Amino acid sequence: MPVQSGILPQPSVHARFLVLRCRAADEAPARARLKKCLQHFDATRRRLQMQYADASLFSVAGFGPALWQQLAGTMPGGLRELQPLAGTFAMPASGGDLLLHIHGDRYDLCFALAQSFMAESGDLFEVLEEVAGFRYLDSRDLTGFIDGTENPQESQGRAEAALLGEEAGVYAHGSFVFAQRYVHQLDKWQRLSVDTQEQVIGRTKLESIELDDAVKPANAHIARTVIEEDGEELEIVRHSMPYGESAGEQGLFFIAYTKELSIIDRMLARMFGTSGDGSSDRLLNFVTPVGGAYFFAPPVALWNAIVAED
Numbered sequence: 001m002p003v004q005s006g007i008l009p010q011p012s013v014h015a016r017f018l019v020l021r022c023r024a025a026d027e028a029p030a031r032a033r034l035k036k037c038l039q040h041f042d043a044t045r046r047r048l049q050m051q052y053a054d055a056s057l058f059s060v061a062g063f064g065p066a067l068w069q070q071l072a073g074t075m076p077g078g079l080r081e082l083q084p085l086a087g088t089f090a091m092p093a094s095g096g097d098l099l100l101h102i103h104g105d106r107y108d109l110c111f112a113l114a115q116s117f118m119a120e121s122g123d124l125f126e127v128l129e130e131v132a133g134f135r136y137l138d139s140r141d142l143t144g145f146i147d148g149t150e151n152p153q154e155s156q157g158r159a160e161a162a163l164l165g166e167e168a169g170v171y172a173h174g175s176f177v178f179a180q181r182y183v184h185q186l187d188k189w190q191r192l193s194v195d196t197q198e199q200v201i202g203r204t205k206l207e208s209i210e211l212d213d214a215v216k217p218a219n220a221h222i223a224r225t226v227i228e229e230d231g232e233e234l235e236i237v238r239h240s241m242p243y244g245e246s247a248g249e250q251g252l253f254f255i256a257y258t259k260e261l262s263i264i265d266r267m268l269a270r271m272f273g274t275s276g277d278g279s280s281d282r283l284l285n286f287v288t289p290v291g292g293a294y295f296f297a298p299p300v301a302l303w304n305a306i307v308a309e310d
């Protein structure tokens, strides 16, 4: 399979997300250690997957633009750092060199894979984010709304939205990744009536039915994130998961795979109010991004070539 294992399957019951900064990545010894750690990661996932086949353990490793350039010496067209936005709402960009997205049907195996990687890597990384995500009820976000209704569902549709095509050469079957942690203000959200919440999202709460255009506000979340080009909706593959502590920070680890980062740029501009049409996404009054970055998840052949080098 040319594609990293975690991209095309539907989100699992559990996920673990790590965003890491690599210390001294501009020095050859650090890069050599990094490659060993990535080999170890791959071998550990395969071993766990073989030992616990019914757990469906998947993973994706994505590289930030700077680290990718250090490792590969060339860049897939369109890979760049996420830029912060300052519109109606502020969006920070926190960067990161390595993103690990692990998901599967068992919490312990997601943990074990991450734990084994971090133990192997010693002090090579600074941890910017580590988030354990979970499926909440019938795949709902903590706002109580079903998240993923309009995600491409079939494998072919997911591949078309997420993966670079053959024209990308050695990068074909790779994917760009956008990861961004949100913290929810659930007290504020829960003070809204269900009717108002539905206006904010643009769908009904119980069954996720899209509101009629006649009643769907222009600043509803789905009105801001649906972008049509030549009569076709621009699609991304979302793998977001709720996370949180029962009496502490709670929110959504948003993660999406795309063949073109400019699609994400356009969605973010429309959400945060920098697209120039004078509108923004009302949902952002209730959820706040606290960090985010762009990554590139190489296809398996390129991954193997990169981590195998001395």
Ligand code: HEM
Binding pocket: 141, 143, 145, 146, 147, 148, 149, 150, 151, 180, 182, 201, 203, 208, 221, 222, 225, 226, 233, 236, 252, 254, 264, 267, 268, 287
């Ligand atoms: C805390 C942050 C977010 C929450 C709680 C959230 C929640 C939701 C919900 C409930 C839906 C409707 C059901 C569905 O089709 O999945 C939705 C749709 C969608 N969201 Fe978000 N979302 C968030 C952030 C984002 C971001 C950052 C983006 C893009 C950069 C995005 C892109 C989309 C897209 C493309 C759709 C599908 C629209 C459609 O085709 O109808 N979302 N989101």
